[in-house]
Amino acid sequence: MHKGFALWFTGMSGAGKSTLSQRIYDRLKAQGARVELLDGDEVREHLSKGLGFSREDRDTNVRRIGFVAELLARNGVIAITAAISPYRETRDAVRGRIEHFVEVFMDAPVTVLAERDVKGLYKKALAGEIPHFTGVSDPYEPPLHPEVRCDSATEPIEVSEAKVWAKLQESGLIG
Numbered sequence: 001m002h003k004g005f006a007l008w009f010t011g012m013s014g015a016g017k018s019t020l021s022q023r024i025y026d027r028l029k030a031q032g033a034r035v036e037l038l039d040g041d042e043v044r045e046h047l048s049k050g051l052g053f054s055r056e057d058r059d060t061n062v063r064r065i066g067f068v069a070e071l072l073a074r075n076g077v078i079a080i081t082a083a084i085s086p087y088r089e090t091r092d093a094v095r096g097r098i099e100h101f102v103e104v105f106m107d108a109p110v111t112v113l114a115e116r117d118v119k120g121l122y123k124k125a126l127a128g129e130i131p132h133f134t135g136v137s138d139p140y141e142p143p144l145h146p147e148v149r150c151d152s153a154t155e156p157i158e159v160s161e162a163k164v165w166a167k168l169q170e171s172g173l174i175g
Contacts, residue, residue: 002033004073005173006098009082009083010091010143011106012135013121014113016152016160019083020106021082023161028174036072038065040083049110053132059090066094073098080174086134088141100173104164105146108153110135149170 007024009017025037043065044051047087051057062085069079085091113135114122125160134136139160148167150160168174 002076002078002174003068003100003149003172004034004076005017005078005102006069006073006094007080007102007104007168008069008085008091008094009104010085010146011152012086012108012110012113012140013084013133014116015106015108016150017082017084017106020104020150020152020157020160020164023157024164025052025080027161027165028080029123033078033174034076035078035080038068038079038081039078040081040085043068052137055133055138057102058084058086061092062087062094063175068096069089070098071095075165084134084140086138088143090096091143100150100171102164102167102171102173103143103146104148104150106141106150106160107142108151112153135150138171 009021011017023121025035048061051061065081065083069081072079124130125136127169134140148164
């Protein structure tokens with residue numbers, strides 16, 4: 001058995017949150033853990049449909065994800081979230097509600113994210129065609145003290161995965 005906890009992936013669009021969270025989810029699932037993955041895009045479609053990208057709407061979205069993660073964690077489920085969650089204050093408020101909370105910051109500079117961006121969103125945002133784009137025309141406030149920082153611009157995904165796994169073991173959240 002394992003404790004319920006929230007593993008919160010944050011970072012800008014294209015930083016690797018979904019990719020790494022899926023790898024951790026698959027690994028935990030393979031070991032028989034009770035685990036759910038709350039991907040920001042899916043949550044926005046099903047739980048936060050109709051919300052825009054104002055600060056208030058983004059905070060509402062993050063609080064909703066946090067509420068679901070809190071329910072899961074207190075019932076012994078590992079809740080993995082992968083959402084931009086751009087505002088530090090809101091992430092910290094969610095952290096304060098969940099007993100076991102591990103924040104993973106997926107870090108990469110905008111230049112690298114723009115190079116990776118197959119949809120061309122950064123190019124459009126940098127040209128002023130997309131308003132309220134996190135990290136370009138809207139702020140992204142990096143965590144001050146994440147439990148894990150992954151430099152997705154320079155480290156292979158396997159290294160990032162090993163760092164997250166080691167932190168979970170070190171914290172006594174997984175065996």
